[in-house]
Structure formats: structure tokens, C-alpha cells
Amino acid sequence: MPLGTSMDYESADSRTKGCWDPAPILKPFVEKWTSTIETPDFVIDDVWCGMVGSLGFGGGVTTEMVEFWKNALKDIYKGEEGRKKVRMAVICLLSRDGLLLRLGGIKCPIYWLQASLGNCFSCSHIPL
Numbered sequence: 001m002p003l004g005t006s007m008d009y010e011s012a013d014s015r016t017k018g019c020w021d022p023a024p025i026l027k028p029f030v031e032k033w034t035s036t037i038e039t040p041d042f043v044i045d046d047v048w049c050g051m052v053g054s055l056g057f058g059g060g061v062t063t064e065m066v067e068f069w070k071n072a073l074k075d076i077y078k079g080e081e082g083r084k085k086v087r088m089a090v091i092c093l094l095s096r097d098g099l100l101l102r103l104g105g106i107k108c109p110i111y112w113l114q115a116s117l118g119n120c121f122s123c124s125h126i127p128l
Helices: 012-016 022-032 046-060 063-076 079-095 100-103
Strands: none
Touching: 012 046, 022 046, 046 063
16 A cells, blocks of 8 residues: 555656655665664654654644654654664665556555645656
């Protein structure tokens, strides 16, 4: 189930169609969350939580939604395991491959959740 995502990877071609370039935004987080020592006191920061709320959910996000996800993210991504999880998730966004060229081979139903306005993480221009 793709959720608010492009079927293409974050390629130069996808950016000409309005998709985002994740590298300038996400690389600093990967660097910040890279550690050679244990980080038992790690807590995801408010900057990341705010980005998820604003970029991830677009312009229709409510204060209640932002608070819910801020609390959820802080609960999920805490301690050493939380730091590793969030770092891997961000690396996935930076280096993922695309599904676009494989769409013709999909023969099962797909439930694709996609925002229509203000969602920087999506590219709704790609027809299925």
C-alpha cells in the first residue's frame, strides 16, 4: 500500500514534474543521527516532527494532527533503537529505487493513498 508517495524514485526527471529533492533536506538528519557510540537518551527533535507534519501531510493538517504525530514520533523514535530506525527510514527516502517501470507487472489491486494539494512528498502526476 503506497502512502503519499511517488511511484518513481526521487530522480531529476521526477523533479521536473514537481516532485521534491530530498537530499538537501534529509542528508543533515542522516549525518546528525549517525553515531559510533550508543545513544540511549536519543529523542527525535521537534524540527523533524514539524517537517513530518508540514511536508508529509500538506496544507490541510490541523494542530491536533501535528500534536498527535509529534507525540507518536517521539514515542517511536527514542533511545538507541529509535535513532537507528529513523536514520534507516531517512536513508530509505534518500536512496530508494522506483516502482514506475514495474507498474505494468502489478496484477493485484493497489490501494494508493495520495494527497492532492500541498504535499511535497507526492507526485500525483504519474498515471497508473
